Amino acid sequence: MPDSITFFGGGNMASAIMGGLARASAPGSIRVQVVDPLAAVGTRWIRDFQAQWHPGVSAAACTSACWVLAVKPQDMATLCAQLHDAAPDQSALVLSVAAGIRLATLARWLGPQHRIVRSMPNTPALIGMGISALYAGPRHEAANSHPNAEDPQARAGAAGLVTGDRRQAQALLQGVGETLWVNHEAQLDAVTAVSGSGPAYVFRFIEALQDAATALGLDPEQARQLVLATLHGATALARTSALPPRVLREQVTSKGGTTAAALAVMDQGDFPGLIRRALEAAASRSVELSQRADTAPGAGPTR
Ligand SMILES: NC(=O)c1ccc[n+]([C@@H]2O[C@H](COP(=O)([O-])OP(=O)(O)OC[C@H]3O[C@@H](n4cnc5c(N)ncnc54)[C@H](OP(=O)(O)O)[C@@H]3O)[C@@H](O)[C@H]2O)c1
Structure with a gap:
């Protein structure tokens, strides 16, 4: 230190x-x-x-x-x-x-x-x-x-x-x-897109899950408790398990069951593609902002 x-x-x-x-x-x-x-x-x-x-x-x-x-x-x-x-x-x-x-x-x-x-x-x-x-x-x-x-x-x-x-x-x-x-250094643009902006994606997901939960008849406090505990628990499971998230997902997805019904809707909407495009947009914006700073006048000897 x-x-x-x-x-x-x-x-x-x-x-x-x-x-x-x-x-x-x-x-x-x-x-x-x-x-x-x-x-x-x-x-x-x-x-x-x-x-x-x-x-x-x-x-x-x-x-x-x-x-x-x-x-x-x-x-x-x-x-x-x-x-x-x-x-x-x-x-x-x-x-x-x-x-x-x-x-x-x-x-x-x-x-x-x-x-x-x-x-x-x-x-x-x-x-x-x-x-x-x-x-x-x-x-x-x-x-x-x-x-x-x-x-x-x-x-x-x-x-x-x-x-x-x-x-x-x-x-x-x-x-x-x-x-x-x-x-x-270019990897910092990817980091910005993943973990820098990432908390906002999670908050957006929480909002959407809570809204959908209340639309199904739960009250807002119940929705909040269920959504936050589910995200916390699933994240902890993904972190501690030796299994990749794909296998963990498959383990809770019975053929013809409720989870399969929900995931089919997500896949119709190309959920993975949506996330990929969102991260690409964040990374490109990070590059643009860096380039803008690169060309800004500064203080050093090359001013
Ligand atoms: N917050 C996050 O989660 C997060 C995450 C990743 C990276 N960062 C980075 O962390 C940096 C700080 O963010 P922050 O959220 O902590 O900002 P913040 O709470 O607004 O703190 C910045 C402080 O710096 C002061 N300041 C401005 N110009 C100064 C100068 N010339 N000399 C001394 N102090 C000056 C500001 O005063 P005034 O308000 O009077 O201007 C303000 O009190 C940013 O560059 C951001 O990209 C933040």
Whole structure:
């Protein structure tokens, strides 16, 4: 774990990550700073995490070994410009949680001296049950922090990772759920489509199931209880069983029975094709948003 961290943006995701860190580390073992314009955010971080609050980016706020960039994607270029101006010579391990801002874009905006890790958490992180994908290039670490032509970070314009950076970046996110590394940055677009946007698909499915259940004569509270317990139980079964979901599905589908009748209707509507097209749309949108950020003016030396 880094011994000093500054969170830039102290909103939902930053608070969730810091909450996980606070649960996993000894009190006072990490020097925590937060930069956020909202005084209410500062008050909460001082009270909950004994953090030092800064209402704006300053050189003092940038002295930490690790920076967590947790503002909205549309605020990221401005934040990076402020960081570049406030601490032009500082080099940090930078963890970005912003969707759709590529490593090369971050390096261009921040300057080439930082070691950058991108991550894509999801909303269940807010209750410690998220899954976060991380990307820092293929799985090898530069022996030192000098730019290295073989290192994907160097190709992106960032400094190479040093030993321990991957472990530290991962440790930051482990308090809010599971983590996994991807080896290709383009895979983060797929991750965004699957787990980043995924909770919304599940909520949409819950809504549809609850509406259909009440249409069949159940009252809304009964519908809610049945639907949530069914999803929770089926998900837990899929996770713990050695059998693939297809076999689990077949085991509850008797020929000519009720489940078969329902699944036949789903198949008529090409349910798998619908899901595939939905995920393709999400992934394409993720690519478009990244490309838009790629071409936005930034703060770094190439401005
Ligand atoms: N929430 C999720 O489930 C989730 C999932 C995956 C990824 N993420 C990523 O996490 C990031 C943060 O999302 P969030 O939901 O936590 O957003 P949020 O709750 O709106 O928090 C962002 C905070 O950053 C502040 N801020 C804006 N510009 C700043 C600056 N230049 N310096 C310091 N602070 C600044 C904002 O203040 P103002 O409100 O005054 O602008 C706000 O308090 C986003 O990039 C998002 O893509 C979130």
